Amino acid sequence: MCDVTTGAETTGTETTGPEAAGTNRRRFLQILGSTTAASVLTTGTASASGKPRPHGRTRIIPLGTAGGPTIMNPARAGTSTAIVYQDQVYLVDLGLGAYHRLVQSGINPALTPAGNTLGAVCGIFFTHLHSDHVADWPGLYWTAGSNSIGRTAPPIQVWGPGPRQSLPRVFPPGRTAPPVIDPADPTPGTTGMTTYLRQSFAADLNDRARDGSAPDPGGLFQIHDVGLAGIWTPDPGGIPPRLSTPIPVWRNGDVTVTATLVDHHPTAPALAYRFDTPDGSVVVSGDTTVSENLIDLARDTDYLVHEVIDPEFVDRVVGTLPPAQAAPLRAHLLGSHTTIEQVGAEVAEPARARNLVLTHLVPADNPLERWHLAQRGYSGRVAVAADLEPITVCSSEMGGG
Numbered sequence: 001m002c003d004v005t006t007g008a009e010t011t012g013t014e015t016t017g018p019e020a021a022g023t024n025r026r027r028f029l030q031i032l033g034s035t036t037a038a039s040v041l042t043t044g045t046a047s048a049s050g051k052p053r054p055h056g057r058t059r060i061i062p063l064g065t066a067g068g069p070t071i072m073n074p075a076r077a078g079t080s081t082a083i084v085y086q087d088q089v090y091l092v093d094l095g096l097g098a099y100h101r102l103v104q105s106g107i108n109p110a111l112t113p114a115g116n117t118l119g120a121v122c123g124i125f126f127t128h129l130h131s132d133h134v135a136d137w138p139g140l141y142w143t144a145g146s147n148s149i150g151r152t153a154p155p156i157q158v159w160g161p162g163p164r165q166s167l168p169r170v171f172p173p174g175r176t177a178p179p180v181i182d183p184a185d186p187t188p189g190t191t192g193m194t195t196y197l198r199q200s201f202a203a204d205l206n207d208r209a210r211d212g213s214a215p216d217p218g219g220l221f222q223i224h225d226v227g228l229a230g231i232w233t234p235d236p237g238g239i240p241p242r243l244s245t246p247i248p249v250w251r252n253g254d255v256t257v258t259a260t261l262v263d264h265h266p267t268a269p270a271l272a273y274r275f276d277t278p279d280g281s282v283v284v285s286g287d288t289t290v291s292e293n294l295i296d297l298a299r300d301t302d303y304l305v306h307e308v309i310d311p312e313f314v315d316r317v318v319g320t321l322p323p324a325q326a327a328p329l330r331a332h333l334l335g336s337h338t339t340i341e342q343v344g345a346e347v348a349e350p351a352r353a354r355n356l357v358l359t360h361l362v363p364a365d366n367p368l369e370r371w372h373l374a375q376r377g378y379s380g381r382v383a384v385a386a387d388l389e390p391i392t393v394c395s396s397e398m399g400g401g
């Protein structure tokens with residue numbers, strides 16, 4: 001196997017977050033709008049046999065490792081994972097602060113006075129459209145014309161879920177349904193969302209195009225809804241069907257991207273992505289409870305980058321509620337995410353994933369020792385992702401190690 005050592009155990013401005021116990025239900029629901037965490041693996045440059053191996057071309061760079069839209073730890077930006085293969089950058093999700101982390105990462109060409117912070121980005125993949133996964137997409141899109149000057153690469157290919165075409169059911173059952181925002185189009189997909197972004201910032205985009213010849217961001221991206229025709233039309237419950245094969249998304253030279261439907265019900269569609277490169281494979285779960293589709297997608301993968309939630313945090317939050325409300329809310333919240341106890345034993349182990357990287361940490365300020373409990377029942381290696389700490393990808397089949 002690759003030489004992997006854990007690092008960043010000192011990412012540790014982490015605290016147990018004393019305010020968590022007093023967090024009310026509303027705040028917790030805000031937090032769960034999205035979630036993650038990380039300390040990291042770094043790899044050596046030679047196998048145990050001393051043979052040089054051709055790795056170093058593929059890296060995972062966590063750009064943001066916090067789950068949920070609530071900012072709980074300044075050391076962790078909103079969830080986002082970069083997979084870098086040679087000079088190509090693939091981004092999965094863009095949580096709050098992730099775009100700035102992309103600049104900090106140094107994986108794009110050096111900054112110039114003209115600006116080319118998107119120079120190496122070739123693809124962006126949204127797992128689902130919760131705000132903690134897309135919060136930096138508007139800023140990136142609107143400013144792309146000014147941050148792609150000198151870019152000669154083809155348009156950035158953007159994939160994400162399509163329109164849902166049904167609203168999720170109301171929880172708790174029996175509660176009066178809240179007013180629907182934009183009843184004419186209440187569940188736009190990735191393409192629709194981006195169309196609205198373009199419309200909402202038309203004043204700025206027209207101003208810069210007419211006054212400064214700034215490129216139209218519409219020409220810098222090609223937006224795609226991951227097609228589910230013949231596969232699934234989400235119902236209000238949002239539990240996806242079992243898939244027998246992965247969904248093909250994109251083949252870009254040496255890199256193949258596939259996806260599957262994961263279970264983040266009632267939110268749907270929710271996707272996980274797999275990247276296969278000549279160096280190995282990386283699977284990014286997005287938000288999901290334990291998902292057989294995800295386990296299939298991650299079969300024998302080299303790196304499974306997976307969300308995780310601490311049920312003790314959930315207990316602290318729902319503990320502020322009467323028991324009759326606390327139990328169903330706890331079950332509801334844990335029913336759409338994966339706990340520390342589940343992610344290693346019930347996901348990474350049956351998938352035979354060689355390395356498990358925890359991200360989308362909920363809560364983002366948990367002590368690292370809580371996350372390492374994911375090792376129980378898992379025979380591979382666990383790492384807790386940290387913002388901007390890279391992981392080099394190499395397959396166990398490579399290098400003779």
Ligand SMILES: [Zn+2]
Pocket residue numbers: 032033034035067068130132133287360
């Ligand atoms: Zn999330």
Ligand SMILES: [Zn+2]
Pocket residue numbers: 032033034035128130264267287
């Ligand atoms: Zn989510």
